[in-house]
Amino acid sequence: MWDSLKVTFDLGAAGSRILVTTRDLQVASIMGSSDYQIIHLEKLGDEECWSILRDTAFRGKDKLKSREDLEEIGRKIAKRCKGLPLAAKVLGSLLRSRSTKGEWLSILDSEIWKLNLAQKEIFAPLLLSYYDLPHPVRRCFLYCVLFPKDFEYPYHGITSQWLAQGFLGSDPDADLELVGLEYFNILVAHSFFQDFTIWNGQIYHFKLHDIVHDFGKYLAEDEFAMKVVESEHLSTNSTKHRHLLVMVDKRMTFPTFISGAEKLRTLVTYTGEDALTPKALRSLFNHCRRLRLLDFSLPVGPDHLCNEVPEEVGKLLHLRFINLAFSQKLERLPEALCNILNLECLMLTGCQNLKHLPESIGKLLNLRFLSTNGCFALTHYPKDIRKLTSLRTVLGAITRADRNDDKEFSLADLGNLKHLHSIRMKVVGNSIDKEEARKAELQNVEELLIYLAEGVEESAIIEALHPPSGIRFGFRDDYWLLLPGTK
Template sequence: MLECVVQKLDHLCATSNIFLELMKQSSLASTKEGIGGETTSRVPIDVKVFGRDEVLEMILKIVLGSSGSEPESSSVRAKLGARCRIGGVDVIPIVGMSGVGKTTLAQVIYNHGSVKGHFRQRAWVYVSRHFSVKRTLQEMLRSLKGNDSSFDYADSLETVVNNVQNVIQQEGRFLLVLDSVWDEMCEQWNSLLTAITREVPGIVVLVTTQSKKVADKVATMCQVPLAPLPWESFWSAFQYYAFGTSNVVVENNQILLLIGEQIAKKLDGLPLAAKVMGNLLRSRFTVHQWRSILESDWWDLSEVLCEILPYMGISYQDLQPRQRQCFAFCSIFPGNYLFDKDRLVNMWISHDFIEQSASGGTRLEDIGGKLFDELVQRSFQATFDKKRYIMHDLVRALAIGVSSYECFLHRETSQRASPTVRHLALHVGNQLHLHELNKYKNLRTILLFGHCDSNAICDILDNMLANSSSIRVLDLSHLEVLTNMLPNISSLRKLRFFDLSFTKISNLRNFPCNLQVLYLRGYARNTIPQSINSLANLRHLYVDATALSLIPSIGQLSKLQELENFSAGKRNGFMISEIKNMQELSGKLCISNIHIIRSTHEAMDANMIEKKHLEALELKGRNVSKDVLEGLQPHPNLKELMIEGYGASTSPSWMLQGHIFTKI
């Protein structure tokens, strides 16, 4: 009980420090920019934009053409897709991650000469997190009429709507920019749209947002996604901020130019990163200072972090508490790490970052998967390929900034970690001073990255485990010098996530009893201990498929969610009845050797009808009878079915009951 209280206090202390720093930086930005947490109106200043000529031209044609001025060309119409104008209003969302230049692009459009001449009235409203229809409409009026306009903020919503209608009905074409819109607006979007609609076209609303959910909700035509700048454009932007010009005189700045180019290549094309880092370099115009910045991780520089947090802090504050916790945890992974969604979600679950739904009917993995998808939608994670994701360095800088009291990546050149660190990643190497690792205690996470040939790392890790009895997540994968199970592992009763893949332990045994996730990739099928079936809480077991099929009494793992292959046998521990109580199985299941099943009754022992999470099922055998297949009737949720070796001439009755498969 006391240990639990101490853990809670540690967490609260660390979290409070994080939020104090974040709020301090956000407050500073509000003072400098004249913006706060409230919806405000402001006149955007003229800014310089790089590398957006094509998208700028396209948006200008949309904005000017949609309100009846210029006819749209066929190429523009092709990019727009089908238009769905609502009440004479065209809505164009610009969507992308923080720092990619959405607001800057909107400012250029707002201040463009053609736009000024085309729209008799323009309004700019900075929405941010605290959205309300009334407040947004009032700030729109203020932007239209000027800051000295006389209206009462205590007016009713009906009065405000009438005032808005009077203005937009009288003044003809109208451009409204809603800058920095978040998910809270979605529920009230239709009300806002109703307030500004009119019978004749001529109203264009330009929305900037990080949220794909917002973009999907508001768009009346194709969205405008902004990606990081290509190198040529980004390099010009970087030079502009670092040297004050895009055409640097090489003779006078040869060394700085070469160093600057190497720094710029670490920034991955984000205009905000070019601006922040360029301004920093411009204030430190010596070769020594530039080399020092080049050799460091730019997000570790306090000056850079202080400039980035105000811009990105709003997006972080918009997250729910659980989302913040999960996002901050991602900071311990190295830069350019490719995230596996399921693996990361399993780590979150192991730390109780994911809460069960009130109804209790949804699995934690599904809740965590949805949370991850929401982070992707909000640009906190970016899709790398079909199964992997990546966190941009600028986003990672934010994660590091809000989690430094709890999460830390220890490397050869690391600065001193906070004593409150609970989640630790070790980038091991032969140059790492291993004795420094003994200082870490009371850890909840240890992840290993890199390669180490020293056997001393094993003793150091065991000592760390002895001082971290409450550890939940432990990843020792690819540590080839690990040939014996560490003595202290068996006593880790709170360990839930354990990865020993591609280690070389000769005798796998003494697994902690409360494991929920176990990785043993790379181990031969005859090296997996049969005692693994005693891990009753195991939800995910990742071993080679052939090894999994040799584990007797696999049915004792009733919470297991993946079973790629089950080979039905005649011996106890391998009979079809083993999978009877494995109701959590999901994804794809292949059951082979089904020809040895003797009757419908025996086949029904598999209880396939109750396995509602399965999506695909393969049934394999030789000359399989209809009676056997009758007993293997799957749950109606099944999407794909494959039967191999079926010997009867007629289908089982359940296949004729209107069951709809997407693939058979």
């Protein structure tokens, strides 16, 4: 990959420079750096580490009475950072939730500093912060190491996966999405997540520092694995693997058999074009009956194409989450998909040639998240969507405004979805049946984004739906209205 990239730099103007940062001398050597060109950065001094730790730990605590005593202890803790800024930031985040001398001393005197750890200088402070997490939050963090380094995690995607794994609890009536947000914020507060992409005031993506990723892999051991496909058969080599990421080179197809995969709970794929053949998927669905999560959405090349979902998918009775996003040649979903009664999340974003949703989709009574954003060939939602009363989020809904019949999902049918918090929908029809629209009853909806078909006026839909006070309401992704009476 570097050889291909390096060719482009030959066209640079005279005097151009390339600055590369790395912690691995071998990387610098591969890139052609000579010894005299390498600048070895020294670690931070104790004062610099203390400055980072202090600013993080005392944020918002300017009037803390015991600050002088805590600063004395904090300087000693800063020396344990061994000049590593990430360690100082993590420890500062850990100390921010502690305000007494005894609590700070417990960090300074922890037995963890004495453990014989791999990469002890950084893993010891990370371990202190890790053990401060509630047990289910630890599981959420460790799950993130299934994905490769520098992966850009989608916030909604990862919290939906936590839900599918059972990390957020199992009460079907609880607002588990709020539990996911709470756990996410705890991990942010402990500095396990960074590099946030924020849009319209909401976090859409984030990353793990690569050292934090290494730390998670160290703790997870054999439970999480990544395998590269080199033939039609793949072996997991361990009965301990429960979560597997399969990398498929552009020249290969997905394996027709995965040895030792019977106990897998999670399968995530990185594939090239046309790699997911129907034959391979049939074999997968027949042998991996314990899967709770399937994610086929991660591409290696410019296109990721799952052309067909075989009927055998209906055998995955434990499945909670399936992501088929950007399967651009996918035209239909099998009715057997609706036999997966435990399914909670169905992601079809970017399946631009998908023409129909299954007619029996109303059987998926546990579905909480449905996305058909970018499904441009989809002309309507089936009427039975109204039966999915567990839905919390629907993205890309197609909603009939001019009538309420027994074939297509309509504005009136929104009134059945009592737990709906967020909906982004296209309103179709040349007019609005205001009497039917008032049945939508959007009192529990917190976010409503509407794409209007020609012939429907913005003012008319606002009047007909009468959105409640406090709702985030808009007609475009980048433009939200402040309606009269809203907060």
